[in-house]
Amino acid sequence: METYVMEPMIQDILGKDPELKKRFDxxxxxxxxxxASLDKSTGGFMSKHPILTKTGK
Incomplete structure (x- = not known):
């Protein structure tokens, strides 16, 4: 997925989970x-976003 698409999704995830944001920061x-690596720093978030999960949770 392209960076410009991923960034708002990541911000959404981090905004809803303060503990995750703290650990990420x-x-x-x-x-x-x-x-330094966008792939490493953002890759794990896509598995948490409702758009890519079956349950939407």
Whole structure:
């Protein structure tokens, strides 16, 4: 999925889950490779977005 499509979805997920946002922010600050790679830093979120899950949860 293209970055411009993923970014609003990721912001939506992070906005609904403060604990996940905190962990994501911490990882972005502490792991240079993670922060530098859009694929690594955003890939896991797509499995959590309702548009890509069967249950929508």
């Amino acid at each position: 911490e990882k972005m600050e502490s792991e240079e490779d993670f922060a």
